[in-house]
Amino acid sequence: MSRRALTLIVAGFLTLTLAVGGAMLPVPYVVLSPGPTENTLGDIKGKPVINVQGRETFATTGTLSLVTVAYQGGPGNRIGLLTALRGWFDSTIAVVPEETIFPREQSVKEVEEQNTAEMAGSQDTATAAALNQLKVSIEDVVKVSSVDKGTPADGKLLPGDMIVAVDGTPTADPDSVVTAVQKHKPGDKIVFTVDGRSAKTDVPVVAAAAKDGKAVVGVRMGMSYKFPFKVDFSVGDVGGPSAGLMFSLGIYDKLTPGPLTGGKAIAGTGTMKPDGEVGPIGGIEQKMVGARKAGATIFLTPEQNCAAAVGAVPDGLRLVKVQTLDGAIKALDALRTGSGAVPACS
Template structure:
């Protein structure tokens, strides 16, 4: 072999080796792809997604599917360059900077915990929205989220405690609890009446001065609701708030006579608040692909996502624009009964 040929061979081998090594190098990106769908009026792993006890329910049919986005990568399991390149070539997935899902100031575990809490909050809001739509009375409550380590409340108030009164005065809003505590002088005791494990108890907690000089006990609280009957929602490891709309529709369907869908396969997404307002979400492109693959022909789309949705809607999937739970119910009613036009995402 000539010297020139040997040089070219060695150079080619080195180039190939560098390319292989480069392809295996971790990169700070995340691949988003269509995730699983779950029928909110069906079962998952043999268990109803929505189980209602203490109130009459009605049989239903069809599908009201929540949709999800799966991801690869993250700070604890970084992608290699080759996987990222494959993702850039696949129109059904998105490759985004790692910080999109995992901000630098938070760990992967903190992100997972936040997603879990957002799912819990979403289920509460979805239940409240459905019951409000049905004019079923619900009651606002204040619950303990956590206590500050070493604060007077640490070890006395527990996560999940429902605060019903402060110093004998009934409370139902976060602001009223804070006002009652701050009305004391730092160093004084505050008596909390809490509902814990179904029983009422009184807990005395000391106060200290906060940065503003006002009394505080070191407790983080969140708003919640007490419902007149039990609504359990089970979807496994799905996290985040974007299934709120579909949970509300599933609850509404089970609490009303007849099948809301009329047997249609409907998917959708969107956050929801207790008043029934529907908000936009992320990953709309991947969620539509997942919905269509699961057989959906209608996709309930938050108005705030319409502009992105119309650019990537899969063939055979009809986009229905929704802004409220009431609007979504009316749209599904109209589709089922073939009763005129329904709001659509505008083209372009």
Template structure:
């Protein structure tokens, strides 16, 4: 056998061996890629993404697309070395250490459950932001976000319950609940008035001692009683980053005329009830997903602008998003061709 033939044979064997090893060896990384997009003005499986009942709605045009990041890997389904290598080569994909997505002390299931809760909370916040923008009043309530195992509330109060009173005193803010409980002594009884769906009940328990402070083991978050029903259907999507796009979709459906003017708009960003837009992760992959879906305008949280500018796809215009009201004025300027449109470049 010639020296050249032997070299080729050995090289081929090494490549084959590396390929086999790469396919068999798992690595602690997660691959992030452009995920599916959904038009908040459209339908999923023949059901509207945003369904409003009990209030007049209006026809819409164009699109207001939420964008997502798909991930592959995790503690219970690690990727192999070849998958990671392909991700490192592809500029539209990010390969990140597993612990940046899944903290060592939390399981993959716990992270996914938290993402689901964050999505539900973001929908409520988005509805509140839209109604605030439209000057439609609603009531604030206290919602149970979670219950600590082994504490007095465990088994008596459930996630999703609404706390309407404490020891007979009506409450509408989380601080009010905390103030009443902290005024007790560890071991004192406290009674929570709870609304669970359509059921109303009183739950009495003894406070536990936590460093000399009385606690019941309830984690709370602000909630809302809206004057009409807003139902949001996004399938398997989790996390809070679609809040801005939900708010815009709700506003568009509740107001005459088309907010988009028929334009193909995508975007991302968390939203507070006051309408402040917050930063998100995965901006490069989300921009690619938006462009692939036909969007020409991308609403970008101000804090993500610098990162977005480094990898913006051709044909996608970045509009800086700081508040819901500011974004609406920017879209109006884009549609009319008049007025200033805030840009990530300035």
């Protein structure tokens, strides 16, 4: 073999090696793709996605599916350059900078915990919106969102506890709980009256000292709601607040006679406020693809997401613009009966 031929072979081998190595090189991007859909009127592993106890429910048909976005990559599990390049050429996939999903000031665990907390919050808010729509009275309460490990409240106050009083004085909001705690000195016993367990319970906690010397127990709180009956959710490994609209519609459908869907396969997305306002979400393109793959023909789209959705809607999927829960219900009524206006994204 001539020296020139040998040189070309070696150079080609090195080029190929570098190309393969470059393709495997981790890059700080995340691939977003269509995730699973779940019918809020159905079951997951034998458990109802929405389970109402203590109130009459009605049989229904069709689907009201929440949609999700799956991700690949992130700190500690970065994708290779080749995976990112493939994503850039696939219209159903988005490749975004890592910090879009995982802010630099947060760990992966913290992001996942935040998503879990947002999902739990969206379920409470969706329930409140549905019951407000049905004119069912609900009560605002202070709810424990998390308890710091190693603090006095650890193992005593629990996430989901509703703090209805401190030392016998009713609580109006989280600030009132903080004020009641800080009336004490470190080492004092503070009695929290909590609801949301099998029965209303008094829980004594001995306060510790914060860095500023004030009394602290190590509990984080937010405003939530006390409902006149129980609504449980089973959604598997899904996080974030974007299923709020579909949760509210699922609850409303179960609590009202007749199928809201008219038997149609409907999917949608949108955050939900207690007053019924629907808010925008991320990943609309991937969510539409997931909905269509699951058989949906109608997609409830937050008004603020319409512009992006119109340019990427899959064939066979009709976009219905929604601004409020009431508006979504009226649009579904119009679709079912064939009469009335159905707002469209344009």
